Amino acid sequence: MSKDNSRTQMKPERAVNRYLTEKKPEWADSSYYNNSSTLNRFLEFCEEDGLDNICEIDGFHISDFKQYRRESGINEVTLYNNLSSLRAFLSWCSSMGLVESWIVDDMVLNEPDDKVRSEMLDADRADHILDYLDNFEYATLRHALFALLWDTGMRLGAARAVDVEDYNSTDQYIEVAHRPDKGTPLKNKHDGQREINLHSWACEILDDYLQMHHEDVTDDYGRTPLFSSRHGRMVRSNLRMHIRRLTRPCHYTGECPHRRDLDECEANQDYRAASKCPGSVSPHPIRRGAITHWLNEGHRKELISERMxxxxNTLDEHYDARTESEKRNLRREMFKMD
Known part of the structure; x- marks a missing residue:
């Protein structure tokens, strides 16, 4: 009996429309409005993320959608409601054979009353990871990706959008461009376009990566992506996987701070389960850590705003993770107080 390929290929828009059409008679008008509004935000995320087949959704997409909604400025209660609506939709998708049941079962909803700040990769951990990469994975794609994310604080989507031609080694900067008609839109569209200065250490890594390990291929639009595999431009889920695997403490220290047996730890043994390590992070905490590091270095918020x-206002509310003591110490240093 042949497999029904229609069950393994469905655009998110089509799945959402079918779900809303089926549920509309069962819901009050307010419920329909709330669910359709949330799922429209989810479709916007899918378009930006390049997810064009609902069957390919995984835990990383859900984690990124959660952060995507947080970045829009919603509170934790609204986020909880958004994730509940998404889980109900994905449960329906599972019943239709579109997604695996574990996608729904493993969804982690935020606590509505949780006011704690988002996780962040601090400068000490970043330095430790860079030291490990310098010694054991020098100039690999993973090394180049982490170096670029830490040095620029750019979003993963922006890093994925960069072409080799966008990198200027001589003048030490990288250009970020909004190219929606060529498969790489930016979160803030044309407002996200900019040229970003790079430190010399980051340029050295990128130069060696391009010479030693870069896959010199073109994507579907004839462009040469900076981060590529032999199949073309790397998809976001693979780039996220690299970051998740790299930031596991056992990967760059050889030890587990969570007292797990590394031979039995699923996050250590199966690279697809790297996100199950409590110490691993997604790309966004790298962005948040980079911004906080630049603030701690005394750079003006207006310049960081343009760079990142x-x-x-969003920087103050969502990205400035400095403690009051760190701010006080920086003021003391800036004002030369003895």
Missing amino acids: NVSV
């Missing part, structure tokens, strides 16, 4: 493509 984030408004000063």
